[in-house]
Amino acid sequence: MARQGSLSTKPSPGLRIGEVARRTGLPVKTIRFYCDAGLLQPKERSAAGYRLFDEENLAELTIIRALRSMDVSIPELVRILEVRRAGVCNCSVLKDSIAAKMKSINLRISELASMKDELSRLLDSWQDCGGLKADR
Amino acid sequence: MARQGSLSTKPSPGLRIGEVARRTGLPVKTIRFYCDAGLLQPKERSAAGYRLFDEENLAELTIIRALRSMDVSIPELVRILEVRRAGVCNCSVLKDSIAAKMKSINLRISELASMKDELSRLLDSWQDCGGLKADR
DNA sequence: GCAAAGCTTCCATCCAGTGGAGGGTTCTTG
DNA sequence: CAAGAACCCTCCACTGGATGGAAGCTTTGC
Structure with a gap:
């Protein structure tokens, strides 16, 4: 076959x-x-x-x-x-919507970046909370 | 008062x-x-x-x-x-979980970035699909 | 030929909210 | 002070996007 x-x-x-x-x-x-x-x-x-x-x-x-x-x-x-x-694509509506989507992606990216900063600051602040019977 | x-x-x-x-x-x-x-x-x-x-x-x-x-x-x-x-923070578990979270944020950011690229390529490819009674 | 794995549909459940009814409270303003 | 608007409460139903499970075909592999 x-x-x-x-x-x-x-x-x-x-x-x-x-x-x-x-x-x-x-x-x-x-x-x-x-x-x-x-x-x-x-x-x-x-x-x-x-x-x-x-x-x-x-x-x-x-x-x-x-x-x-x-x-x-x-x-x-x-x-x-x-x-x-x-x-x-015969309608520009879609293009607009995609452009908008890209904008929101950029926004999201910067949100995430700042979140990351915040987290890493948090982490740092803990790093040196030492002293109290930390990990021994 | x-x-x-x-x-x-x-x-x-x-x-x-x-x-x-x-x-x-x-x-x-x-x-x-x-x-x-x-x-x-x-x-x-x-x-x-x-x-x-x-x-x-x-x-x-x-x-x-x-x-x-x-x-x-x-x-x-x-x-x-x-x-x-x-x-x-008395447990390092949380630190780990935050570190993991940060990792996933990084991942997400790069996903978004590549999505953005893809979208912009898409947009470009349409930009010059011109010819067929575009926007006149 | 027969069991295991894979597919089907259908119906219930989950999660994170959201909407609305019915009713009490606080603020403003005459 | 009374009225009305704006705010708040609880409770219950519903939504969107999946996900789980039962009951029953089909395909695969020995």
Whole structure:
């Protein structure tokens, strides 16, 4: 059966959910949840009803993960991914929203930096609270 | 009524929840929720049962806000604040946990930075998708 | 052929808040 | 002092984003 259709257009067998989970580090449950939420479309089901994903889905999951970690809501992500799928950006609204997102990332970065400072100051202040039967 | 006890030990009237909300930028509901969760102790109630907060509580809220934004869970925060209240750090466990936290902050910062790059690349790639009736 | 592992759906639970009803308190102002 | 606005209280329900578990197919490997 010519193990892979030889050198035709690379039909790609489709990754099952567990494999996707392994590759992205996301729990299976979460991936399923994203599918249900309309964030991710498996593009195919096996005869038995198994979700089959492709490389594109993996790329989307990377985006999803990154933006979710910035608290972008799921409906918002749906919108963003739709536009991404559409390919060309015909509306500047999206550009604006991305620019805004970048601004908020910068803000977050500086927040984190100052938090780090604060923590390290805290740590220092403790370093020399010595004397009281410290670690002997 | 000597508006503030003149120059004695500064009894401080105690801030009511609305004022705390105004100063910290947190919703009243959330502050109440933190109290219920044992994160924040008003230290006093007015005769009418109003929660009365002090400066220390404000400081705690700052910490809470910062750490919550790093997804530190509420039970964990309870632990942390307890130790903080206890004053001196007698266990190095906490130091370790803070050091770990700092590590994760660093990680997060670099994640964000690379996300920013990715976004700006995305934005660039769209900038010059021009041609199709762009913005005229 | 059969067990283990993997997948499905569906429903319950969790966490961190948020919203609203129903009711008491404090401030302002006439 | 009365009225009204603004504030506060508790309690209970609900949300969003997952996560856990049961019950039941399917695929894999010996």
